[in-house]
Each structure stands twice: as C-alpha cells, then as structure tokens.
Amino acid sequence: xxxxxxxxxxxxxxxxxxxxxxxxxxxxxxxxxxxxxxxxxxxxxxxxxxxxxxxxxxxxx
Amino acid sequence: xxxxxxxxxxxxxxxxxxxxxxxxxxxxxxxxxxxxxxxxxxxxxxxxxxxxxxxxxxxxxxxxxxxxxxxxxxxxxxxxxxxxxxxxxxxxxxxxxxxxxxxxxxxxxxxxxxxxxxxxxxxxxxxxxxxxxxxxxxxxxxxxxxxxxxxxxxxxxxxxxxxxxxxxxxxxxxxxxxxxx
Numbered sequence: 545x546x547x548x549x550x551x552x553x554x555x556x557x558x559x560x561x562x563x564x565x566x567x568x569x570x571x572x573x574x575x576x577x578x579x580x581x582x583x584x585x586x587x588x589x590x591x592x593x594x595x596x597x598x599x600x601x602x603x604x605x
Numbered sequence: 606x607x608x609x610x611x612x613x614x615x616x617x618x619x620x621x622x623x624x625x626x627x628x629x630x631x632x633x634x635x636x637x638x639x640x641x642x643x644x645x646x647x648x649x650x651x652x653x654x655x656x657x658x659x660x661x662x663x664x665x666x667x668x669x670x671x672x673x674x675x676x677x678x679x680x681x682x683x684x685x686x687x688x689x690x691x692x693x694x695x696x697x698x699x700x701x702x703x704x705x706x707x708x709x710x711x712x713x714x715x716x717x718x719x720x721x722x723x724x725x726x727x728x729x730x731x732x733x734x735x736x737x738x739x740x741x742x743x744x745x746x747x748x749x750x751x752x753x754x755x756x757x758x759x760x761x762x763x764x765x766x767x768x769x770x771x772x773x774x775x776x777x778x779x780x781x782x783x784x785x786x
Contacts, residue, residue, distance in 0.1 A: 554773070
C-alpha cells in the first residue's frame, strides 16, 4: 500500500525501535509522518518511552 | 573485603526492584539477586578497576534473570489470555486513530521527577505478564527480538506484536495517569 494507515504506521514506528526498517517502509513512514500530527506525536512518545525505561533501569532518579 | 561486601549489600534493594520488574515473582527475584550477589562476592577481583559497582552487579544479575526466565518458560510455557488486541480500541475500521495522540508538554521534565518513575512502574505492573516480560527483555536485557521469541516460545510476528502492545499500553497508561494530570 502506498499510503499506509495510522494503524500500520504505529506498528512500523514500534518495529523501528527493534529492527532496521526496509527502504520502502522508511519511505512510507516518512511520507505519512509528514502529514499526520497524531502519528508524529505517537513516534515522539515511543522514543520518550525508551529514554524513560532506560532511566528507570539506571535507578538514578 | 568487608568494605566491598557492604557496598555490594547496599545495592540489594535496587537489584531486587530490578529483578522483580522482570520476573514478577518475589521469590524468583530474591533467588536471582541472591545468586548474583554470591557470584559478585566470589568474583571481587573481576570488579577491580571498574568504576561503577551498580552497573557491574546489574550485568551479573541480568544473566541470573535470563536463567530464571529460561527455567520458567521450560516449566510452564506461559500465555497471556488477557492480552487483548489494543488496535480495535485505538483505530477505526479504516485504520485511523479514534483519538489521535496529542503532544505531551515537556515530557523530558518528567524524567527529573521520581513520582514519574513510580507512575511508570505502576503502568508496567498493569501489563499482562508475558507482554511485560517481552518488553523488558528487549529494553532492559537488550535481547534482539529473534531471541525473545525463542526464549518465550512465540512466533516472530507475535513477538513484534507483544512489543507493540507493551508500548501502546504504556503510552495510554502514562497519558491517563501522568500527562493528563
């Protein structure tokens, strides 16, 4: 699909934290994020979550 | 030697919390920590010259946690019957957000607040066991997803889904219990 849905994009954002996305996946992701505020926020929040979990692990808070 | 022993012992509460998050069983967590501390005391020489005791101890503990996870999944391959699919609540039939995520104001300021981490731990505790385990194997133990699937005995696709569900549920939980306050 050329225009991925928010649902597909949210899965790709999560998988992007665990594996290298393919070129096609990256292009579709970028095209969607450029026009979708909700998915941009979701992506930022996923990245924030990773930082938060990493700080939780350190116990320094 | 005495000094080393008491410094190691002082890290026990931190290590217990760490193991408890991952194993979700107080006894299993205590056993893993005990094994790690014994190994640490026996291997004091290996610590010599390293700067951070907590990091070193956590590294030892991770191996004990992985052993415990392997034992547990051999004995009782767990399943999460309560792991419902979040997508049906998050997205409509065409795959659009029912409620698009709104921006969190200055989230990094939360990383300076200990109450935030208490809220995050409560959110982690609410995750179904296997979902939480897969997520922390990835984020804390640094497993690649292929290895998570193998250890937990699930298919690769299910593994991606577990990680996604964990993240989506934590996002929802923090949205409701922290960022909306």
